[in-house]
Amino acid sequence: MADDLSKEQLQPEHPDRKTGYERILTDPAPPWFVELYPGGDGAGFLQKLERHSVLFHQRSASQLVVSFDNIANANDLSFAREPWGWKFFRDEGWSHMGVFARTKAWYRDPEIISYFKNRAAEGFFERFEQVVFAGASMGGFGALAFSELMPGANVVAFNPQTTLDERLVPWETRYRFGQVQDWDLPFSDAAQTVKQAGRAYVFYDPFFDLDRRQVTRLQGENVVLLKTWFSNHFAAPMLRKLDILKPVMQKAMNGSLEPDEFYRMMRARRRLPMVMRAIEAQAEERHPQLVQQARRRFRVLRRAAMTEGAS
Incomplete structure (x- = not known):
C-alpha cells in the first residue's frame, strides 16, 4: 500500500513533524499498542x-x-x-x-x-x-x-x-x-x-x-x-x-x-552531585564554612558509594 502513495502525500505538514502515516512507517510501535492491537494479548x-x-x-x-x-x-x-x-x-x-x-x-x-x-x-x-x-x-x-x-x-x-x-x-x-x-x-x-x-x-x-x-x-x-x-x-x-x-x-x-x-x-541524597551543587548555590555566600564542611562530607560519601559499587 505504501507504494501507492506519492512522496508528496508522505511529506510532514510541518518540517519538524512527521505525518501520522509516516510515524507508523518509521517509528517502533509502543509496548501498549503491542498489547492492545487486534492480535495482542492485552x-x-x-x-x-x-x-x-x-x-x-x-x-x-x-x-x-x-x-x-x-x-x-x-x-x-x-x-x-x-x-x-x-x-x-x-x-x-x-x-x-x-x-x-x-x-x-x-x-x-x-x-x-x-x-x-x-x-x-x-x-x-x-x-x-x-x-x-x-x-x-x-x-x-x-x-x-x-x-x-x-x-x-x-x-x-x-x-x-x-x-x-x-x-x-x-x-x-x-x-x-x-x-x-x-x-x-x-x-x-x-x-x-x-x-x-x-x-x-x-x-x-x-x-x-x-x-x-x-x-x-x-x-x-x-x-x-x-x-x-x-x-x-x-x-x-x-x-x-x-x-x-x-x-x-x-x-x-x-x-x-x-x-x-x-x-x-x-x-x-547527600551523595548526589545535584544536591551538593544546590547547597553551594544557596549557601556559599551566607555560610561558607558550612558549605566547606558539606563538601568534605560529600567527598567521603561519594568515595564510599564508589567503593560499594566496585565491590
Missing part, C-alpha cells in the same frame, strides 16, 4: 478525544491507577509515546488508565472533565477495590483534582500545582498558557478536592518557593507532604537517581508509606 481500549486521549489496560481486577501527563509530554507526537508511569504500573500488575494530554491546558477542558464524570457515574472506578491517582507537575494537579470523583482513593503527586487560578494564587508566575484557561470549570482547586482523598502523598522541594507555596495550600490529616530537599521541580527524577523511586511508589500507592521511613531512604 485487554483494554484507547479513546481519542479532541485534546486528550485515554488509554486503559485491564490487568488487576482489584487495583487501578489513573495517571496524568505532565507538561513535558504535551507536545510529544511520537508514535512510541506512553502514558506517565506506564512501564512501572505494567510491571506492578495494576490496571491502568493513562491520560494523554495534547495541550498544556492543565485539564481545564470540558471534554476531559465530562469524560471522567461520565466514567464515575457509570461506576467504572467503583469496580476496583483500590484506586490511585498519580502524576507529576501538571499531571500531579490532574491527579489531585480528579481524585474527588473516587472518594477514598490515594493520590501520589510529584511537584503538583494546586491551581493556576490567579484569584487564588496571584503569586504564581509560571505557566502562562495554563493560567488563561477556564478556572471556573469543576475540579479547579486541588486544595478543595484533596479533602475527599484517602492518603495524598505530595513530594516537593521546600527550597523551591513556588512549589512550596502551592503544596502548602493542601491541608488535612490525609495529606502527607514529603520534602525532597534540593530537587527543585524534579522530585521524581531525584528519587530515581537515589534508586528509591520504585519502593516509594509501591508503598505510596497502597497507602503504607510513612514519613519516617521515607526520610531514612532520602538520607542517600
Whole structure:
C-alpha cells in the first residue's frame, strides 16, 4: 500500500513533524499498542478525544491507577509515546488508565472533565477495590483534582500545582498558557478536592518557593507532604537517581508509606552531585564554612558509594 502513495502525500505538514502515516512507517510501535492491537494479548481500549486521549489496560481486577501527563509530554507526537508511569504500573500488575494530554491546558477542558464524570457515574472506578491517582507537575494537579470523583482513593503527586487560578494564587508566575484557561470549570482547586482523598502523598522541594507555596495550600490529616530537599521541580527524577523511586511508589500507592521511613531512604541524597551543587548555590555566600564542611562530607560519601559499587 505504501507504494501507492506519492512522496508528496508522505511529506510532514510541518518540517519538524512527521505525518501520522509516516510515524507508523518509521517509528517502533509502543509496548501498549503491542498489547492492545487486534492480535495482542492485552485487554483494554484507547479513546481519542479532541485534546486528550485515554488509554486503559485491564490487568488487576482489584487495583487501578489513573495517571496524568505532565507538561513535558504535551507536545510529544511520537508514535512510541506512553502514558506517565506506564512501564512501572505494567510491571506492578495494576490496571491502568493513562491520560494523554495534547495541550498544556492543565485539564481545564470540558471534554476531559465530562469524560471522567461520565466514567464515575457509570461506576467504572467503583469496580476496583483500590484506586490511585498519580502524576507529576501538571499531571500531579490532574491527579489531585480528579481524585474527588473516587472518594477514598490515594493520590501520589510529584511537584503538583494546586491551581493556576490567579484569584487564588496571584503569586504564581509560571505557566502562562495554563493560567488563561477556564478556572471556573469543576475540579479547579486541588486544595478543595484533596479533602475527599484517602492518603495524598505530595513530594516537593521546600527550597523551591513556588512549589512550596502551592503544596502548602493542601491541608488535612490525609495529606502527607514529603520534602525532597534540593530537587527543585524534579522530585521524581531525584528519587530515581537515589534508586528509591520504585519502593516509594509501591508503598505510596497502597497507602503504607510513612514519613519516617521515607526520610531514612532520602538520607542517600547527600551523595548526589545535584544536591551538593544546590547547597553551594544557596549557601556559599551566607555560610561558607558550612558549605566547606558539606563538601568534605560529600567527598567521603561519594568515595564510599564508589567503593560499594566496585565491590
